Amino acid sequence: MKKKCPVCQTAKHLITKYRYREGVVSVCKRCDLAIFLGPMPKSAGADIAEEGVVFQYLKRLVLRYEFNHLKKYQKLRLLEIGSGSGELAKMLSRQGHRVECNDVDLASLKRISRKFKLKTLYGPIDTLKIKDKTYDGVVFRHVFEHIDNPEVLVATIHRILKNNGKLFITQPNYNSLCRRIIGKNWTGFSVPNHRYSWSLSNFKLFLEVNGFKVIKTRTFFSHFGLPLNLSQFVKNKYLNTALNPLFLVVGSVFELFFVLVGRGQNLFIEAEKYE
Numbered sequence: 001m002k003k004k005c006p007v008c009q010t011a012k013h014l015i016t017k018y019r020y021r022e023g024v025v026s027v028c029k030r031c032d033l034a035i036f037l038g039p040m041p042k043s044a045g046a047d048i049a050e051e052g053v054v055f056q057y058l059k060r061l062v063l064r065y066e067f068n069h070l071k072k073y074q075k076l077r078l079l080e081i082g083s084g085s086g087e088l089a090k091m092l093s094r095q096g097h098r099v100e101c102n103d104v105d106l107a108s109l110k111r112i113s114r115k116f117k118l119k120t121l122y123g124p125i126d127t128l129k130i131k132d133k134t135y136d137g138v139v140f141r142h143v144f145e146h147i148d149n150p151e152v153l154v155a156t157i158h159r160i161l162k163n164n165g166k167l168f169i170t171q172p173n174y175n176s177l178c179r180r181i182i183g184k185n186w187t188g189f190s191v192p193n194h195r196y197s198w199s200l201s202n203f204k205l206f207l208e209v210n211g212f213k214v215i216k217t218r219t220f221f222s223h224f225g226l227p228l229n230l231s232q233f234v235k236n237k238y239l240n241t242a243l244n245p246l247f248l249v250v251g252s253v254f255e256l257f258f259v260l261v262g263r264g265q266n267l268f269i270e271a272e273k274y275e
Helices: 053-072 087-094 106-116 150-160 177-185 200-208 226-231 245-260
Strands: 014-020 023-028 034-037 077-081 098-103 119-122 135-141 161-172 212-220 266-273
Touching (some): 014 177, 053 087, 106 119, 150 161, 212 245
Antiparallel strands (some): 014 023, 161 266
16 A cells, blocks of 8 residues: 655655554654554444443543643634544533534434534535635544545645634654554554554644644643553453553553653644634
8 A cells, every 4th residue: 555644745755664464554754754554444433422420520531631721712613523422522612612523423423413412514524515714723632643634634624714723633642752662562553543643743744834833732641651551561361451550550650751751642732724
């Protein structure tokens, strides 16, 4: 399978980094972008519904940790692409924003519409008839790394955002210290589900050449970081879990340190549209 680097716009700098049964992960020597070269699942979206009081509570804590700062903005018209369970859209709506949900999974959107009473848009966003300069902001939470043609998507987002509109994205951080330690078994690759593994430097370049100025960045702590990754090395079925106390304590301490030095598992980027 051939694919060019969307940052450098060429395939000539790609070298094979890791081999998997499903394909290979190649890395661009020029910008350090990792690309999965192989077929991705053809299933449309992920019909995600958080079940259980404890799990829902923990999920909401994570969402507040990642996106609570958006409440500083006053009543934005937001589009969340890849809404999944709808929990993030609900939280942003409660902050006072006018939120619309987009997904390629119809079951997810029907549940969001019924449960949270939010407007939904079904289908790939670049195929929908949305007027230019409609939204104040577009939100992605662990979706952009799944996108097969990011150049097409970001051009659509640029078109439907108002002048100085905002783009809010979280995704795995290829430059995390967790990935440096774990290597091929890093959960952020999620082969074959993630097409691209971005770092701050190459994603910033990508956005800048596509009409966005990066205005805020940070990395996040994630229990899917070192605690879960450590468990991948243990074959004993009773220990091979991210809930193992040893992995939780040791992995979490290191993951917190990684965040303090700006090399956490997950990356957040806020960018602003310019003409």
